[in-house]
Amino acid sequence: MSEWDLKICCMGAGYVGGPTMAVIAAKCPKIRVCVVDLSQKQIDAWNSSDLPIYEPGLPEVVEQCRGKNLFFSTDIDAEIKAADIIFISVNTPTKTMGIGAGRAANIKNCELCARKIAEVAESDKIIVEKSTVPVRTAEAVRRVLECNDKGLKFQVLSNPEFLAEGTAIPDLMKPDRVLIGGVQDEPGLAAAEKLVSVYANWVPRDQIITTNLWSSELSKLVANAFLAQRVSSINSISALCEATGADISEISRAVGKDDRIGKRFLNSSIGFGGSCFQKDILNLVYLCETYGLKECAEYWNQVIVMNDYQKKRFSEKMVSSMFNTVTGKKIAILGYAFKKDTGDVRETPSMFVVRDLVLEQARVHVYDPQVKREDMWTEMEYTVQMSEATHPGLDAAVTTAPDAYTACANAHAFAVLTEWDEFKELDFERIYKSMAKPAFVFDGRNLLDHAKLREIGFEVHAIGKPDPNKFSDL
Numbered sequence: 001m002s003e004w005d006l007k008i009c010c011m012g013a014g015y016v017g018g019p020t021m022a023v024i025a026a027k028c029p030k031i032r033v034c035v036v037d038l039s040q041k042q043i044d045a046w047n048s049s050d051l052p053i054y055e056p057g058l059p060e061v062v063e064q065c066r067g068k069n070l071f072f073s074t075d076i077d078a079e080i081k082a083a084d085i086i087f088i089s090v091n092t093p094t095k096t097m098g099i100g101a102g103r104a105a106n107i108k109n110c111e112l113c114a115r116k117i118a119e120v121a122e123s124d125k126i127i128v129e130k131s132t133v134p135v136r137t138a139e140a141v142r143r144v145l146e147c148n149d150k151g152l153k154f155q156v157l158s159n160p161e162f163l164a165e166g167t168a169i170p171d172l173m174k175p176d177r178v179l180i181g182g183v184q185d186e187p188g189l190a191a192a193e194k195l196v197s198v199y200a201n202w203v204p205r206d207q208i209i210t211t212n213l214w215s216s217e218l219s220k221l222v223a224n225a226f227l228a229q230r231v232s233s234i235n236s237i238s239a240l241c242e243a244t245g246a247d248i249s250e251i252s253r254a255v256g257k258d259d260r261i262g263k264r265f266l267n268s269s270i271g272f273g274g275s276c277f278q279k280d281i282l283n284l285v286y287l288c289e290t291y292g293l294k295e296c297a298e299y300w301n302q303v304i305v306m307n308d309y310q311k312k313r314f315s316e317k318m319v320s321s322m323f324n325t326v327t328g329k330k331i332a333i334l335g336y337a338f339k340k341d342t343g344d345v346r347e348t349p350s351m352f353v354v355r356d357l358v359l360e361q362a363r364v365h366v367y368d369p370q371v372k373r374e375d376m377w378t379e380m381e382y383t384v385q386m387s388e389a390t391h392p393g394l395d396a397a398v399t400t401a402p403d404a405y406t407a408c409a410n411a412h413a414f415a416v417l418t419e420w421d422e423f424k425e426l427d428f429e430r431i432y433k434s435m436a437k438p439a440f441v442f443d444g445r446n447l448l449d450h451a452k453l454r455e456i457g458f459e460v461h462a463i464g465k466p467d468p469n470k471f472s473d474l
């Protein structure tokens with residue numbers, strides 16, 4: 001008799017696999033959970049006190065369960081063999097070459113997981129697609145699994161993840177909903193019910209939605225598209241506010257009070273970043289195109305077009321405000337992560353602003369409380385194809401500062417690009433004194449008290465905020 005009610009294996013120990021499995025382990029002490037990965041470095045970090053990702057509350061949850069019912073391993077074969085349920089939580093990035101390059105999601109890693117499971121499994125299993133995938137990916141996974149020569153039976157479920165970085169632990173502990181898609185026949189429904197029973201250890205049953213496979217897969221893309229669309233919608237209005245003297249925060253407040261619209265995801269910004277929104281909308285656009293739905297594809301693609309415009313608009317505003325030249329000027333960038341409370345820099349809007357400033361030959365000094373310099377460079381090379389090799393002098397042009405004060409000293413401007421709480425508490429009198437004059441502030445998150453900054457002497461520019469010099473009727 002096993003000491004465990006159930007054994008779960010999760011393939012992929014990243015931003016989703018690690019936290020998701022840690023919470024399952026914490027909520028289900030009778031379930032053995034093992035997260036496996038191809039990367040020894042990643043697994044070693046999960047087994048250390050320096051976890052590979054920064055996520056508030058995560059170290060405590062891992063600490064509570066690791067070595068008891070939560071394990072991290074590179075022994076993929078052994079864990080596949082032992083598991084009753086296997087989650088596939090691997091990365092599905094946008095394809096960079098070949099058919100659909102720049103839009104289609106690359107599901108190669110999902111297929112490789114399915115092949116590995118088919119190769120090594122010795123008993124029937126439930127396979128759960130946790131990764132975000134194009135609709136009908138489960139079909140490919142099922143067909144690969146069926147190719148095992150041992151007569152094994154696999155049930156494939158879709159269980160997309162809705163956690164947001166920075167709030168992953170509360171999102172997982174109290175999810176709005178858990179979505180489980182499966183084949184609507186007896187074995188499919190039984191498999192779905194088994195997964196329902198795992199989540200039911202802490203999620204109320206009426207928040208666990210079961211549906212068919214394709215609806216589940218597609219719902220994930222649609223949820224992200226709707227959220228990103230809200231950000232692009234409010235950002236499009238921020239440009240109109242700057243032109244007319246209206247205030248974007250007041251618009252968000254007034255519009256969001258309508259229950260039908262709701263107040264969340266109406267914060268105007270330099271644009272959305274992160275590993276999901278852009279990738280998933282592009283994936284949706286590509287799917288629409290594949291099915292010949294040109295108008296639908298164009299509609300969703302516009303969310304990305306607006307986001308690119310917002311990022312570009314911000315760096316252009318910086319340059320034009322500073323007398324149309326930043327050449328040789330020191331500019332401080334406060335915040336590099338794509339949002340607060342994470343060290344993740346994938347698709348971060350800060351990177352695009354830094355790129356534009358470097359191309360204008362500014363000297364950029366970046367301070368972020370969680371971002372690692374090596375991650376900045378890796379992402380820059382991957383996403384905007386900039387490295388010391390392609391742009392000699394890049395390494396010297398972008399300095400990482402140990403704190404905000406060092407970044408701002410002697411700078412002509414500072415720009416707030418991530419909404420870290422600590423930026424609100426900075427001593428701006430001290431910063432002002434240390435800067436070249438006129439001292440410019442570009443608030444890309446509407447985080448700071450602009451009236452107070454102006455009183456100190458700063459020239460302040462912010463997203464969707466009227467310029468008091470331009471609008472005397474304010």
Ligand SMILES: NC(=O)c1ccc[n+]([C@@H]2O[C@H](COP(=O)([O-])OP(=O)(O)OC[C@H]3O[C@@H](n4cnc5c(N)ncnc54)[C@H](O)[C@@H]3O)[C@@H](O)[C@H]2O)c1
Pocket residue numbers: 011012013014015016017036037038039042089090091092109112113130131132133161162163164165275276
């Ligand atoms: N990051 C998020 O906030 C988030 C939220 C919801 C959904 N998602 C989706 O979840 C999936 C995973 O995202 P992530 O951010 O965790 O990615 P990630 O890059 O942080 O982690 C993926 C991990 O999978 C490992 N991996 C790749 N192929 C493997 C294989 N064949 N066997 C074992 N391990 C393998 C990689 O080494 C990596 O450690 C993606 O589809 C993403 O779109 C992400």
Ligand SMILES: O=c1ccn([C@@H]2O[C@H](COP(=O)(O)OP(=O)(O)O[C@H]3O[C@H](CO)[C@@H](O)[C@H](O)[C@H]3O)[C@@H](O)[C@H]2O)c(=O)[nH]1
Pocket residue numbers: 132161162163164165166224227231264265266267268269270271272273274275276277338339
């Ligand atoms: O009002 C807002 C809200 C968000 N953002 C930006 O939008 C991006 C994404 O933010 P958020 O959605 O909070 O973080 P993610 O971790 O990318 O989470 C999204 O993507 C995940 C991966 O698919 C999903 O699981 C989540 O539900 C979904 O919120 C960030 O750059 C934010 O700064 C804004 O600019 N304004």
